[in-house]
Amino acid sequence: MDRGFFSNVELRTPKGRFFYSLAFLFLAVIAIVTLFPFLYAFTSGLKSSTEVVKSLNLLPENPIWENYSQAWTRFEMPRMFANSFVIVTGSVLLRVGVSAAAAFSLSKLKPIGGRFISLGFLLTLMIPSIAYFVPLYTTIADLPIIHTSLIGSYWGLWLPYTVDAFSIFVLKTFFDRIPGDLTDSARVDGANPLQMLTHIILPLSRSILIVLCVLAFVALWRDFLLPYLVLTDPATQPITVRLFYVAGDYSLNLQMAASFLALLPPLLIAILLQRYMKIGLTLGGVKG
Numbered sequence: 149m150d151r152g153f154f155s156n157v158e159l160r161t162p163k164g165r166f167f168y169s170l171a172f173l174f175l176a177v178i179a180i181v182t183l184f185p186f187l188y189a190f191t192s193g194l195k196s197s198t199e200v201v202k203s204l205n206l207l208p209e210n211p212i213w214e215n216y217s218q219a220w221t222r223f224e225m226p227r228m229f230a231n232s233f234v235i236v237t238g239s240v241l242l243r244v245g246v247s248a249a250a251a252f253s254l255s256k257l258k259p260i261g262g263r264f265i266s267l268g269f270l271l272t273l274m275i276p277s278i279a280y281f282v283p284l285y286t287t288i289a290d291l292p293i294i295h296t297s298l299i300g301s302y303w304g305l306w307l308p309y310t311v312d313a314f315s316i317f318v319l320k321t322f323f324d325r326i327p328g329d330l331t332d333s334a335r336v337d338g339a340n341p342l343q344m345l346t347h348i349i350l351p352l353s354r355s356i357l358i359v360l361c362v363l364a365f366v367a368l369w370r371d372f373l374l375p376y377l378v379l380t381d382p383a384t385q386p387i388t389v390r391l392f393y394v395a396g397d398y399s400l401n402l403q404m405a406a407s408f409l410a411l412l413p414p415l416l417i418a419i420l421l422q423r424y425m426k427i428g429l430t431l432g433g434v435k436g
Contacts (some may be wrong), residue, residue, distance in 0.1 A: 154166050186411065193219070193387045193405030212401070221404035222398060228387035229413070235302060235375065235386050237366045239309035243364055244357060246310050251319035252345045254285050256331050266320065269313040284308060285377060304378040309368055315360050323349060366414040 164278050192200050193212040203209075219225070244276060288304045289297050298304030334344045350357070372388045379385045382393070387410045395403045 189408040193408050197400040215401050219402045222407045226391045232386040238306050239368050240364045242310040243312050247315035250316045251323050255320045255323035269316055272313045318417045369414045
């Protein structure tokens with residue numbers, strides 16, 4: 149069996165083995181550089197505060213496993229995890245649902261001016277998010293027409309997180325690859341656009357939807373500035389914001405332990421779902 153971009157024939161030659169070893173060494177270095185922050189955060193949570201500051205050793209001299217149990221209780225991690233999961237899960241579901249509906253409309257329903265709408269989405273990707281942060285916050289603080297403030301409400305985060313031009317663009321590009329014969333056949337059988345989306349398009353797009361869900365989960369889990377400004381009640385704040393408020397009240401080693409615990413959900417989700425994060429061969433549903 150061929151291994152990566154080197155065939156078995158190439159690996160039998162000295163030149164092929166040399167380049168294979170060079171590529172393996174390069175990837176090993178990249179892996180070490182990528183994993184080092186996670187390992188350092190984990191081992192720092194096992195040290196004393198003095199050792200964290202004075203020692204640059206990766207491994208602690210005397211591991212203090214109680215640091216993690218103390219961080220779990222003192223930082224009230226279960227409540228913060230629950231808040232973060234409520235915010236992120238609701239945002240991901242709304243984002244995927246709205247993005248799928250918008251992409252399906254642009255790809256299959258062909259609305260008037262659809263090209264200009266798609267171009268508008270692409271143009272928004274060129275604008276840094278911080279550039280429109282002030283008008284976004286003022287809109288959340290006083291919604292136009294109804295003049296209602298969403299400050300202190302999860303809707304103040306769910307609604308801004310829902311619309312994502314990148315997700316719409318990726319899904320539209322994927323939907324364009326799905327043969328139109330599938331939707332045309334469904335339309336002849338009497339299916340409405342919602343049925344075509346839920347029964348044909350979405351099942352064929354499961355792989356790309358998982359990719360977008362993972363990317364959205366990781367991005368929204370680590371978001372700090374918008375939750376920091378919108379959620380002012382400590383009982384509703386996510387883990388990124390609450391750790392910022394209470395970290396100064398505890399020792400450095402407990403801060404490191406709590407920070408590592410906060411890293412675990414997106415890390416585990418990315419690891420567990422990496423096997424599904426490959427775009428499947430879903431376009432073979434029409435027989436020639």
